[in-house]
């Protein structure tokens with residue numbers, strides 16, 4: 032992969048890169064379509080990265096279907112499908128990690144303290160291997176996107192990070208490989224995540240500016256559903272991820288909820304209509 036990537040750069044062919052953990056769905060495919068459009072070569076990686084899973088998390092059970100993924104990636108116009116083995120990227124004696132100081136301390140980082148150093152480490156390694164001109168990440172994992180953007184700037188990677196919007200099922204559930212774990216009843220409960228975000232948008236459109244009031248309502252909507260347990264519901268600055276008490280500029284509303292054993296994420300931006308800006 033590294034030799035190929037060097038050849039592409041020498042031949043002045045631009046490379047777009049989409050890193051994934053596989054079990055591809057339409058959310059991933061939207062990233063592949065965006066990457067396909069922006070560069071000469073589309074590289075897709077599939078690697079379930081052990082260093083971003085904490086103890087007791089679902090690394091061993093993470094859904095995998097490499098044959099189906101291969102077909103989907105090929106149909107989406109992928110030029111190179113990179114599927115390294117765990118021991119190739121983390122051979123015995125591996126001991127170097129990339130960590131970031133501030134952004135990982137918020138949102139998901141509070142309940143998954145080692146997760147983002149696993150993410151920054153694998154993304155840095157993949158960037159050094161694939162040498163992409165563009166890399167596409169989903170806004171579904173908003174904090175990951177923010178952290179990768181910051182890492183790319185801080186470490187001077189020659190790669191432009193592109194964010195892609197959340198792809199949802201027709202009933203509003205954000206697509207995720209982990210949705211496969213949900214029973215039909217849990218899937219019903221999971222719809223409350225997007226409903227809570229839609230209600231927040233409605234409240235803001237009607238002039239509500241207090242984050243606390245909006246969060247309370249979201250918590251009510253989600254906890255009314257069986258088998259839900261909230262990890263966090265937060266309204267924060269989209270750059271720093273620091274809590275925002277008042278919606279006086281566009282803010283991020285992000286949530287993480289356990290539905291049964293499955294931890295789901297969703298988020299949206301909240302902004303007053305321009306006439307209402309204070």
Ligand code: AMP
Nearest residue numbers: 051052053058168169171172197198206
């Ligand atoms: P994953 O395989 O879960 O690590 O995700 C690989 C990439 O796909 C990440 O950049 C995710 O943010 C993105 N992604 C996952 N689900 C969605 C979705 N529903 N809409 C858009 N992008 C997504």
